Amino acid sequence: MSKRVAINHKSEYQYDRPVFLSPHIFRLKPAPHCRTIIESYSLTILPDTHYINWQQDPFGNYQTRVVFTAPTEVLTAKVNLVANMIEFNPFDFFIEDCAEYYPFNYNPQLRKELTLYLEITECGQLLTKWLKGVDRSRQNIIDFLVNLNRRIREDISHIVRMEPGIQSCENTLHIQSGSCRDSSWLFVQILRHLGLAARFVSGYLIQLIPDETTSNDVGGPTEDFTDLHAWCEVYVPGAGWIGLDSTSGLFAGEGHIPLACVSDPVSAAAVTGYTDPCETTFTYTNTIKRL
Numbered sequence: 001m002s003k004r005v006a007i008n009h010k011s012e013y014q015y016d017r018p019v020f021l022s023p024h025i026f027r028l029k030p031a032p033h034c035r036t037i038i039e040s041y042s043l044t045i046l047p048d049t050h051y052i053n054w055q056q057d058p059f060g061n062y063q064t065r066v067v068f069t070a071p072t073e074v075l076t077a078k079v080n081l082v083a084n085m086i087e088f089n090p091f092d093f094f095i096e097d098c099a100e101y102y103p104f105n106y107n108p109q110l111r112k113e114l115t116l117y118l119e120i121t122e123c124g125q126l127l128t129k130w131l132k133g134v135d136r137s138r139q140n141i142i143d144f145l146v147n148l149n150r151r152i153r154e155d156i157s158h159i160v161r162m163e164p165g166i167q168s169c170e171n172t173l174h175i176q177s178g179s180c181r182d183s184s185w186l187f188v189q190i191l192r193h194l195g196l197a198a199r200f201v202s203g204y205l206i207q208l209i210p211d212e213t214t215s216n217d218v219g220g221p222t223e224d225f226t227d228l229h230a231w232c233e234v235y236v237p238g239a240g241w242i243g244l245d246s247t248s249g250l251f252a253g254e255g256h257i258p259l260a261c262v263s264d265p266v267s268a269a270a271v272t273g274y275t276d277p278c279e280t281t282f283t284y285t286n287t288i289k290r291l
Contacts, residue, residue: 002086004039004291007204007226009079009284011271016279018071024273027202028079029062031258033241037084038257046076057267059199061260077271082291083257085206090251095141096238102144103136103195106237114235116263117197122189124170130155131193141236145244146251148190153249156183166265181230183246185265188232197235201243202268203258205229206288226288228270233261 009028026045030038045052049070055063098104106114134148156172161179169186172178178186184200191198205228207221231252233241241261243252260268 002084003208004082004084005206005208005224005226006289006291007079007081007083007206008287008289009204009226009228010286011077011284012282013075013275014281014283015073015075015275018073019276019278020071021068021075022274023065023067024075024271026064026066026077026271027061027260027268028077028270029064029259030081030203031061031261033060033261034258035088036254036257037086039082039084041081042079044076044078044080046074046078047072057260057262059260059262059267061262063260083206085208085254088254090243090253091142093239093242095236099141099237101138102141103138104141104237105195106197110237114197117199117235118192118195119263120189120192122169124168124173126173127169127186127189127193130173131190134190134194136194145234145242148194149187149244149246149251150249152183152187152190152246156186156246158183158247179230180247181265184230184232187244187246191232191234199233199235199241199261199263200265200268201231201233201256201258201261202265202270203229203231203256203260204286206255206257208255208290224288224290227286229256230265230268231256 028043029041043064045066050066050068053065055065057063155176157177159177159179166185167178167182169189172182172186188198188200204226207225209221209224231243231245233243235241243256245252262268
């Protein structure tokens with residue numbers, strides 16, 4: 001089944017006086033490996049006193065470098081895209097014989113290529129305790145990932161957190177809650193501790209209400225919805241990168257549109273750049289419309 005939708009995303013920074021802006025990087029274009037078909041895309045940056053260079057970062061993600069040539073009191077980024085959401089089975093992939101069961105080892109060449117995605121940066125007491133509860137006996141790799149994803153979903157309550165940055169794994173485990181980016185980073189570190197290459201993903205999440213409801217439709221969206229979201233991907237030989245959403249406990253599907261897939265979430269920020277010292281008011285909207 002196919003559903004076409006239009007996303008309109010607007011972010012705006014209002015400054016209390018005219019300021020000069022450093023070159024800014026915007027990461028708001030769907031990544032090349034996005035499985036959902038993007039039929040059209042546009043990015044509008046205001047003020048128009050600028051010039052743009054489209055680039056790809058070391059991970060292959062699209063990024064837009066914008067150089068501003070005059071001071072401004074407002075910075076606006078508008079994204080308009082049309083996505084053709086064709087349902088697909090998130091479990092429809094091939095797995096190499098060597099990786100069919102956990103635990104497994106990457107071959108030396110592949111492990112070298114995945115070095116950044118195996119880097120462990122957090123080793124706190126709560127994380128160590130959580131990892132001790134993981135069943136590491138020989139088991140089907142998909143069952144292992146499903147159970148791991150479900151456990152994080154059960155242990156970490158999802159909250160909307162507007163503060164910038166990402167919580168440490170220790171803090172997330174201590175308060176047992178976090179935003180999607182917090183639980184995703186926790187999941188990345190857990191997977192790496194377990195010997196699996198993992199990366200952090202930022203992107204759009206689209207959730208549509210079903211055309212027909214049944215008594216089994218419990219806990220789903222009550223209206224069509226989209227917003228910026230975060231999840232993680234794990235590398236399994238044969239299947240490649242598999243998306244795991246710890247806020248829902250499900251595998252990523254056609255509603256997950258990646259914008260940036262990186263080894264460190266610092267490199268996935270939707271916008272990076274600097275201004276002169278000033279007071280800033282930030283607003284954003286994210287709307288969806290069926291076509």
